Amino acid sequence: MAPSYALLIDIAPADADRADFADTFTVIDPAQPALPVGELSAQRGDGVFESIGLIDGHAQEVTAHLERLAHSAELCDLPAPHLSQWRQAVAQVAAHAGAGEAVIKLVLSRGVEGGQSPTGWVTVAPATDFAASRADGIRVVTLDRGCPLDAPARAPWLLSGAKTLSYAVNMAALREAKRRGADDAIFTTSDGFVLEAPTASLILRRGDTFVTPAPTGGILHGTTQVSLFARLAAQGFAVAYEEVPASTLASADAAWLVSSVRLAAPIIDIDGLSLPLERELTASLNAYLLSGRD
Amino acid sequence: MAPSYALLIDIAPADADRADFADTFTVIDPAQPALPVGELSAQRGDGVFESIGLIDGHAQEVTAHLERLAHSAELCDLPAPHLSQWRQAVAQVAAHAGAGEAVIKLVLSRGVEGGQSPTGWVTVAPATDFAASRADGIRVVTLDRGCPLDAPARAPWLLSGAKTLSYAVNMAALREAKRRGADDAIFTTSDGFVLEAPTASLILRRGDTFVTPAPTGGILHGTTQVSLFARLAAQGFAVAYEEVPASTLASADAAWLVSSVRLAAPIIDIDGLSLPLERELTASLNAYLLSGRD
Numbered sequence: 105m106a107p108s109y110a111l112l113i114d115i116a117p118a119d120a121d122r123a124d125f126a127d128t129f130t131v132i133d134p135a136q137p138a139l140p141v142g143e144l145s146a147q148r149g150d151g152v153f154e155s156i157g158l159i160d161g162h163a164q165e166v167t168a169h170l171e172r173l174a175h176s177a178e179l180c181d182l183p184a185p186h187l188s189q190w191r192q193a194v195a196q197v198a199a200h201a202g203a204g205e206a207v208i209k210l211v212l213s214r215g216v217e218g219g220q221s222p223t224g225w226v227t228v229a230p231a232t233d234f235a236a237s238r239a240d241g242i243r244v245v246t247l248d249r250g251c252p253l254d255a256p257a258r259a260p261w262l263l264s265g266a267k268t269l270s271y272a273v274n275m276a277a278l279r280e281a282k283r284r285g286a287d288d289a290i291f292t293t294s295d296g297f298v299l300e301a302p303t304a305s306l307i308l309r310r311g312d313t314f315v316t317p318a319p320t321g322g323i324l325h326g327t328t329q330v331s332l333f334a335r336l337a338a339q340g341f342a343v344a345y346e347e348v349p350a351s352t353l354a355s356a357d358a359a360w361l362v363s364s365v366r367l368a369a370p371i372i373d374i375d376g377l378s379l380p381l382e383r384e385l386t387a388s389l390n391a392y393l394l395s396g397r398d
Numbered sequence: 399m400a401p402s403y404a405l406l407i408d409i410a411p412a413d414a415d416r417a418d419f420a421d422t423f424t425v426i427d428p429a430q431p432a433l434p435v436g437e438l439s440a441q442r443g444d445g446v447f448e449s450i451g452l453i454d455g456h457a458q459e460v461t462a463h464l465e466r467l468a469h470s471a472e473l474c475d476l477p478a479p480h481l482s483q484w485r486q487a488v489a490q491v492a493a494h495a496g497a498g499e500a501v502i503k504l505v506l507s508r509g510v511e512g513g514q515s516p517t518g519w520v521t522v523a524p525a526t527d528f529a530a531s532r533a534d535g536i537r538v539v540t541l542d543r544g545c546p547l548d549a550p551a552r553a554p555w556l557l558s559g560a561k562t563l564s565y566a567v568n569m570a571a572l573r574e575a576k577r578r579g580a581d582d583a584i585f586t587t588s589d590g591f592v593l594e595a596p597t598a599s600l601i602l603r604r605g606d607t608f609v610t611p612a613p614t615g616g617i618l619h620g621t622t623q624v625s626l627f628a629r630l631a632a633q634g635f636a637v638a639y640e641e642v643p644a645s646t647l648a649s650a651d652a653a654w655l656v657s658s659v660r661l662a663a664p665i666i667d668i669d670g671l672s673l674p675l676e677r678e679l680t681a682s683l684n685a686y687l688l689s690g691r692d
Binding site for chain 1: 399400401404406426428429430431432433434435436437439440441442443444445447474475503505507508510511512513519521541542543544545546549550552553554555556557560562563564565566567568569570571573574588
């Protein structure tokens with residue numbers, strides 16, 4: 105949905121020695137023009153971003169998201185973000201969200217073509233109501249991401265593992281999934297391994313072990329997946345990062361796509377093969393994800 | 399360089415039945431904010447674009463660029479652009495460029511998140527001076543694009559062949575090339591075939607035959623390459639689209655990266671292996687590319 109509150113950030117150098125960055129924020133009307141057409145985010149998808157879940161005004165796992173923003177910036181040769189500045193920006197927009205679920209977006213762009221400094225902005229928008237997806241599950245299709253599992257290690261310039269603004273393929277994959285009557289997609293490698301969804305991570309249950317594809321495959325390391333694994337491990341379950349053959353997907357005891365805003369969506373169908381819907385376990389996962397997390 | 403003149407387009411439906419679209423253009427100050435932060439071009443690189451060379455006020459090969467814009471839009475499930483509207487926008491910005499070389503950019507974005515219609519804008523900016531690259535040549539390195547040659551045919555959602563705004567990887571490849579002391583890069587497939595440069599097409603000369611990688615490999619069909627092939631064929635040279643093994647690059651009699659603004663840049667070094675610089679032939683190619691073309 106459209107943002108309800110937004111601010112532009114006058115990007116501070118990573119080593120700026122100050123405690124308060126309020127004077128570097130400019131509150132803007134999110135419906136009004138804020139970016140020149142020379143913005144490299146708009147011209148080339150040249151920047152990085154994060155989406156943070158907000159529950160009744162509490163921003164979830166802010167540190168994990170800020171650290172991933174910094175990691176994405178490093179992979180893209182962008183100046184290191186000053187995390188205290190971004191943390192304060194997140195707090196300011198969170199204070200304007202009100203009750204219920206919302207999503208905070210952080211964007212760090214390379215800036216205006218010919219300019220000297222990056223552009224940053226943070227927005228907050230009401231979250232889509234995902235109650236049905238969380239309770240009744242989603243249908244997914246697997247889509248070939250085109251490359252073999254070892255491509256990211258060979259070719260770091262592919263920016264695998266960076267959450268860049270260049271999401272045209274992710275959006276095309278979601279449209280293809282809907283064309284096939286599904287709700288979402290799971291990317292696979294050309295050599296038959298499972299990667300991730302266009303905007304979510306995959307978690308499988310095999311007995312008492314929860315498995316997710318190893319981020320060494322160049323996928324984004326999901327903040328929600330990491331949070332859930334910590335919770336599951338604390339509850340005594342085994343958790344594992346593995347190379348997951350796509351051929352084994354349908355034989356999982358259960359599977360979820362997890363992300364910061366939709367949270368845990370149980371997968372009830374993969375490429376036409378049904379998977380068990382575990383309502384109680386899923387409800388407990390989402391109850392945890394909806395609780396205040398730092 | 400930064401745009402000197404820009405206009406926003408109130409997108410007309412492809413079947414709009416009118417001769418004059420002047421009232422759908424809003425001239426803007428390219429240095430001032432024009433796009434809201436909810437723009438999907440800026441949030442997700444979700445849109446398509448074209449770059450058109452402008453020589454002393456004459457926009458080159460406009461029809462070919464407009465047709466490719468429409469092709470890219472179709473691959474991205476964007477509404478078909480009304481080509482007469484875009485043609486008139488190109489003419490209006492071209493009239494404000496003055497003498498010398500310039501570049502016109504056309505952008506068609508999916509629009510503002512939650513909005514109903516795409517966003518379009520056209521800018522003109524002075525061109526970088528590429529005289530040295532055209533005369534003395536460029537050094538290139540090959541970079542693995544990660545996927546095998548047959549990936550685009552298997553996975554159309556990869557949007558290969560669409561000139562999308564999601565150019566983060568193209569920009570990362572250019573930075574990697576510079577890190578290696580080169581001027582530009584040539585993408586190769588994981589199975590060893592040549593694709594294209596991040597912002598240009600490759601042409602090789604073998605004897606009297608000029609060869610370019612077949613666009614069936616999912617590369618962008620270069621307007622400058624097509625224009626040059628027509629010229630060369632008219633001059634009696636053989637031209638061919640082939641699957642080009644990367645291992646054969648250095649054995650070419652000559653090679654060029656060709657694009658709409660830098661035009662024909664002779665390659666003098668590929669991965670440290672030198673290639674002959676054909677000054678006369680290159681000068682004749684650029685003389686043609688600098689002449690008025692429609």
